[in-house]
Amino acid sequence: MSVVILAAGKGTRMYSDLPKVLHTLAGKAMVQHVIDAANELGAAHVHLVYGHGGDLLKQALKDDNLNWVLQAEQLGTGHAMQQAAPFFADDEDILMLYGDVPLISVETLQRLRDAKPQGGIGLLTVKLDDPTGYGRITRENGKVTGIVEHKDATDEQRQIQEIGPGDQHRHSDCQRRRYETLAGEADQQ
Template sequence: MNIVILAAGQGTRMRSDVPKVLHRIGGKPLLQHVYETAAGLAPQTLAIVYGHGGRQVRNRFPDWPVSWVEQAQQLGTGHAVQQALPLLREGMVLILYGDVPLLRKETLQRLLKSAGGSKVALLTVKLEDPTGYGRIVRDSRGSIQRIVEEKDASPVEKAIHEVNTGIMAVPVSWLRSWLDRLDNANAQG
């Protein structure tokens, strides 16, 4: 099993020169919480994709046994994952975010079990106010059909309270295929 932690974002809403993943909560940088949870899953490959403030991020954790992958241009989440693809072994990959520190190991184990080694499993959440998040559109059987970003959502889709966290378990082979076809054909660009 592979794990990719995305830690390249600027965190512009934080209005700080400190890289977002280095902000502290509970006495530790956000990224450290995520790393410790990820390492507890004993992945074969653990890669951290960094970008904004990369030197600061890498220098803060020089002894971590991870593969550091630079996202030189900030071209979005899919592009960040693409940067780590050459390091990934066949099998499953768990995609995490360096600024989501409160995930429990047990939650991620359940997500991996749900994927079963050959399916995609998304971690979703139901929010009272889902404004600003991508909505999870399901069919009549409860299967996820698509994720619709807020800016692209119809009024019916905006009424959906289940949202995408971005955290997923997916077969590496599927990810390679999907990322080759990735574009930015949405309202966000």
Template sequence: MSLSIVIMAAGKGTRMKSDLPKVLHEANGKPLVAYVIEKSRALDPGKIVLIVGHQAELVQAATADFPVDYALQEPQLGTGHAVMQSEPLLKDFEGEVVILSGDAPLFTERTLRELIDFHRSRQAVATVLTAEMADPTGYGRIIRNGGGEEVLKIVEQKDATEAEKAVSEINSGVYVFNAAELFSALHSITNKNAQGEYYLTDVFGICFGKGKKVCAFKVADPNEIRGINTPEQLREAEQLLLGEEYL
């Protein structure tokens, strides 16, 4: 089966207190996005699409030595809108699409392989990588069907009931989709929300509404799904990336 990988790298990273695109901040002398691309290449995908936006020319220059295709997100209208920009590059593609974030370099090649194998073995249309967090505040919660492998819904903190807020399994933002299902659902999402943006997580609502099978695969080490939003988090990631377990 064929595989393509889409890496989100269009954001500004305002909380980094720097004009540099967030994915170009360095951990141990290497841009964050370089770690993500290198781990993606280890899976031998047919195509790696880098979604660029904020200071796109800088991101392209910094990644020019990698075998990636670029899709421009301008303006930036949300995560769903970002992935929409990859469709022209993947329009005839019939395999799976893995979605990664260029500012989350701590996942391992092994975890990605296990996630994809799980997705294929369950014949799901989409699979979410999840983790248990001691303090899940602020994250979207994964609501499973009675503790099984299938997901009933993904609910954001602000929309969660008290019972849902008590769930400690969270959405990592790493996904595997069947390509046709992904782009079909993206055509159906809207930006009718407070931010006026197109959210990738709304794709799951489309899948649930059609009765499609969505699964969740839980990683044992929650550090693997850490995103980097602040200088403090960058320093913590640098230390973790020195350990072989995050290669």
């Protein structure tokens, strides 16, 4: 199993020159908490997709299990996964995590890993009393049909309390098929 950690964003809303994922929580950089969880989960490979502040990230994160993947232009999640895809084995599970979600537990990641999506995607979701600002999970007959970003959601969709924080489980074949065809799609990816 490989883990891809997305850490290329600038974090402009933090108003800091320090990359968002390097801000500390409980004495460690946010992204270090995610890396530690991936290692504890037993990931064979941890691919860190970086962009903004790459030199600072490399100085701060000393982990021999990290494969550094440059995303020179930050063109969204799909593009970030395209950059990492060449490093995936032909037959392996892929967990996609965000470097700015330091409180993800190993137990939650184990459940996501064990979900074993068959030819599709395992998606971590949560229901919030106030989901303002988060992408909403849309369903039809109980099956997930999409994620609609808050800014793009209709008034009806904004009533949905189930959100997708983004963590995903895919098989490498599904990963390649999905992102080989991706060409500058909207932020909905």
